[in-house]
Amino acid sequence: MRLLIVLLVVASAASASELDWWKTALIYQIYPRSFKDSNGDGIGDLNGITQKLPYLQQTGVDAVWLSPIYKSPMYDFGYDIADYREIQDEYGTMADFDNLLNEAKSLGIRVVLDFVPNHTSNESAWFERSAARAAPYGDYYVWADGRNATDENGTVYAMPPSNWVSNFRKSAWEYHPGRGQYYLHQFVIGQPDLNYRSDSVQEAMKDVLRFWLDKGVSGFRVDAVNKLYEADPNNYGGVYPDEPLSEIPGLGPDDYEYLIHVYTENLNETYDVVYDWRDLLDEYIATQGEYKIMMTETYADLSLMIKYYGTKTRNGSIPFNFSFLEDITMNSTAWDIKTVIDRWMTYMPSGRVANWVNGNHDKSRVGTRQGVDRIDAMNMLALILPGVAVTYQGEEIGMVDGYVSWNDTVDPWGCNTDDPVAYASVSRDPERTPYQWDGSAHAGFSTAASTWLPVADNYLTLNLAAQIAAQKSHYHFYKDVVANRKSPAIQEGDLDTKALSESLLVVTRLLPGEAGMLGVVNLAAEAQTIDLTSLKILPSDLEVVASGVNCALEKNATLTKSSIPVSAHCALLFRSGIVGGGNAAGAHYLSLPLVLLVVATYSITACFS
Template sequence: MSARTNILLLVTAALVAVVAAGGLDWYETALVYQIYPRSFKDSDGDGIGDINGITSKLPYLADLGVEAIWLSPIFLSPMYDFGYDISDYRQIAPEYGTMDDFENLLAESKKLGVRVILDYVPNHTSNESDWFVKSVRKEPGFENYYVWADGVKVNGTLQPPNNWISIFRKSAWEYNATRGQYYLHQFVIGQPDLNYREPKVQQEMKDVIRFWLDKGVSGFRVDAINMMYEVDPKDYGGRFPDEPLSGDPNYGPEDYEYLDHIYTKDLSETYDVVFDWRDVFNEYISKQGEYKIMMTEAYADIELMIKYYGDGKRNGSIPFNFAFLGEINNQSNARDIKLVIDKWMTYKPANQPANWVNGNHDQSRMASRQGTDRVDAMNMLALLLPGVTITYQGEELGQTDGYVSWEETKDPQACNTEDPINYWKKSRDPNRTPYQWDTSRNAGFSNTTGKTWLPVADNYLTLNLAVQQQAANSHYKFYKDVVRIKKSPAVRNGDLDTRALSTSVLAVTRLLPGAPGIVGIVNLSDEDQNVDLSSLRLLSSQLQVIASGVDCKLQKGDAVNKSNVLVSAHCAIVLQTINNCC
C-alpha cells in the first residue's frame, strides 16, 4: 500500500469520525441568510451599514432560526461596485469596520450558534489592487496575473482586441498606457479579470481561502463563477476571437445581450478550479470539526450548473438554484411551479443537497417580483423543500423594492446606461435599500442626521420588523413558524411529494416513517378552495394547522380532515399529521 493511499485512508477516517459526531450535516438543510452589509444596520451614524451593526442584530437572526449568515463583500475596496471590486482580500473595508470588529462578529455568532459565510469574488479584483499595479508594470511574477491583450489598428487608430462587451455595457477592454496593452474587464472598468491560466493566480486564490478559513469562517459563496475563464488565444491564432451576435433585436451594439458569449463564460476549465477549492475546504473539516460550505453563483443552463456539484470522482460546490428567480413569476400557476421544482430535483445528484433561492442583492425583491400576495407561498416553498434555503435580508418581512431616483442612483450597472429615464431597468439599487427595522427615523437602520447611502423605502412606516412582530398575523411570524418546521425530522430527512391539485393549488408533502407528516398547501387564486388531500394515501386523515399565512382563515391549532381543507384565497398554510407516518 502506497504512502498516498495511507494518507487518503487517514483523511477518510477523520472525515467519517466527524460525520459520526454529527458535525457534517448542518449544511444539508441549512437556512442561510444573506446580509448586504451596507444596507443592514449602521452602528456609527454614517449612513452606511457595518460589521458592528450586523453583530448587534445577531440575537434577532438566531431567534429567527438562521443557521448561517452570508455577508456580501466586506473587504478593502474603492467601492466602484460596492465591494465586488476588491483591492485586498485580507483587509476589511474601513467603512465597514476593522479586523477586530470582524473577529468579534465571529466570536459572538459562534456563541449564538450562527455560522458566518463570506463572499468570495475570484473573477476579478479592483484596478487598485497591488497585484494589478505590479502586473501593469510587468514586475517579475505578476506579468500574467490578469488578462492582457494587444489592441488592433483600424485606419491608423488603436482599437480593442475584439468585440467583447462588458456586462455593464460597452467594450470589455480598457487600454492601459503604462503597459501599452488592453486588460479585460467583464464587469466595470475598475474590475480587471484575473488570469486563471496563470498557476500563480490559482495559488494566490487558494491562499485567500485558507486565510479566512483559518479565522474560523464556515465557508464561502463564490461570485460569478462561470465568468472565470476565457478561451485561450493560443487556440485561435494568438488572438481572442470575436463573439457572434445574439440576434436579439431588443439590444444595441453596446449592450451585453447583443452578443452570444460563447468564449467568455461557462468554460469547462472552471469546474476543475472549483474541485481544487473543494479540496482546500476539506482540509479544514477535520481541523475545525465542521463542514465548510461552498455555494457558487452561475446564471447558466441547468446542465452546466449541475456540473458544479462534482464529476463523480471529485466533489465541488452547491450551485445556486435560481429557478425561483428566473422561471417563476407572478403569473405562474401551481403546475408551472411544480414543474420548476421537479426539474431541479430531477437534475441534481441524488446524494447532494438541493437549494432554493427567492432573491439576492442583484434581483428585484421577491415581494415586488412575485407580488405581495405570494410572499408567504414562496417563503414556505423555499423552507419546506429539501435542502438549503437562502433568504435575502427582508424577505421574511415581504420587504419590497424602494424607489431610487436617477440623482440618487449608485449602481454602476444603472449609471452606465447614461439614461435618466430608463436607468431603473438595469438598476439594482431598489433591492438594496436599507433594512426596515421599525418606524423610527431611517426605519431604524441608521441614526444619521444626513442621508443614508441609499434612501429608505417610502413604505417603512407600515412595513417593518417591529410592526410585524407585534401583529397578530404577519409574514415575519409565518416565516418564523415555517423555519421551526424546517428543522423537524420530516422536513430534514423525509421524502418529498409535490402535487398540483389544480391550476391554483399546490401541495408539498414531506413524510418520514416514525415522525409526523408535514404538508404545505398554497392557493394562488383569488377564491377560497376546499382542498381534498385524499390522493395522498400515506398522509393520515387527521391534521392540525401548525403555520398559517396572513391570508388564511384557518389558524394555528385548528384541526382538519384531509378530505376537506379550507385554503382561502392567496393562503399558504402548513399542516401536520396528528399521528406518525406512515
C-alpha cells in the same frame, strides 16, 4: 467502561452534527451596507450585524452569508476588491470581524463569506504591479494588444482586442497607457479580470481562502464563477476571437445581450478550479471538525449549473438554484412550479444537496417580482423543500423594492445606461435599500441625516417591529415555518410533487417513523375548500402550526383533510396526525412524515417598473 461508551456516543453525535449542518441549513444573506448602521454614518457595518445576531438566532437562522466586506474603492460596492485580507474602513476593522465571528459562534450561527475570484479592483497592488510588468504579477490579469483599424480617411487607429462586451454595457476592454495594452474587465472598468491560466493566480486565490478558513469561517459563496476563464488566444492564432451576434432585435454593440458569450462564459476549465477549491476546503474539515460549505453563483443553463456539483470522482460546490429564483414568476401555474422543482431534482446528481433561493442583492424582491400575495407561499416553499434554503435579508418580513431616483442611483449597472429613464430597468439599487427595522427615522437602520441609499417609502407600516407586534405577519409566519423546518420530515424526508390541476400543487415529504407536516397555499383570488381524501396515507386530523397573513384559519386550529377551507392568497402549514396502520384500535399509528404544498395560481395586474 459504560461512561466511556456514553462519552464516545455523544462525541460521535456532535461530530455528525458539525459535518452535516449544511445539508439542511437556513442561510441568511446579509448585504452589510444595508443591514444595520452602528456608528451613524449612513452605511451598514460589521458592528451593526453583530448587534442584530440575537434577532437572527431567534428567527432560526443557521448561518449568515456576508456580501463582500473587503478593502475596496467601492465602484461596485465591494465586488471590486483592493485587498482580500483587509476590512473596508466603513464596515469596521478586522477586530470587529473577529468579534462578529465569535459572537455568531456563541449563538450557534455560522459565518459564510463572499469570495470574489474573477476580478479585483484596479487599485489592487496586484494590478498595479501587473501593469508595471513586475514579476510574478505580469500575467496576473488578462492583457492583450489592440487591433489596428483604418478609418475612411486611411488613418490607422487602435481598437480593443475583440468585440467582447462588459456585463455592465460597453467594451469589456480598457486601455492602460502605463502598460501599453488593454486589460479585460467583464464588469466595471475598475474590475480587471484575473488570468486563471496563470498558476501563480490560482495559488494566490487559494491563499485567500486559507486566510479566512484559518480564522474559522464556515465556507464561501463564490461570485461570478462561470466567468473565470476566457478563450485561450493560443488556440486562435494569438488573438482573442470575436463573439457571435445574438441578433436580438433592439440591441446595440454596447449591450451585453448583443453577443452570444461562447468565449467568455462556462468554459470547461472553470469546473476543475472549483473542484480544486473544494479539495482545499475539505482539508479544513479534518483540522477544524466542521464541514465548509461552498455555494457558487452561475447564471447559466441548468445543465451547466449542475456540473458545479462535481463528478463521480471529484466533489464540487452547491450551485445556486437560479431556476427557482428566475423561472417561477407571478404568472406561473402549478404545472410550471412543479416543473421547476422536478427539473432541479432530476438534473442534480445522486447524493448531492438541493438548494432553494428566493432572492439576492442582484434580483428584485419576491414581493415585487411575484406580487405581495405570493410572499408567504414562496417563503414556505423554499423552507419545506429538501436541502439548503437561502433567504435574502428582508424577505422574511416581505420587503419590496424601494424607489431609487436617477439622482440617487449609485449602482454602476444603472449608471452605465446614461439614461435617466432606462436605468430603472437594470439598476440593482431598489433591492438593496436599507433593512426596515422599525418606524423611526430611516426605519431604525441609521441615525445619520441621510443614508447611502434612501429607505423605501413604505417603512412606516412595513417593518420588523410592526410585524413582531402584530397578531399575524409575514415574519410570524416565516418564523413558525422555520421552527417546523427542524422536523425530521422536512430535514430528511423524501420528496414528491403532484400538480393536481393548473392551480393546485402538492409537495410531499415522506420519512418512515416520523410525524408529518402539511402545507397548503392558495394563491387564487378567491377562497377554496380542498378535499384531500385521495391522499390515503394522510391521517384525517390536521393542526395549523403556521398561518399566513391572509388566512382566516388561526394557529392551533384543527380540522380534517376532507374539508380544508383556504382563504384567498393564503398560506398554511399543518401538522398531521401519525401516519400508518397501528396494531389495534386506539393504538398509536406508525409515524410517517408528510409535507404538502397546494398552490393555486392567480393573475396580478400591477408590477414594479
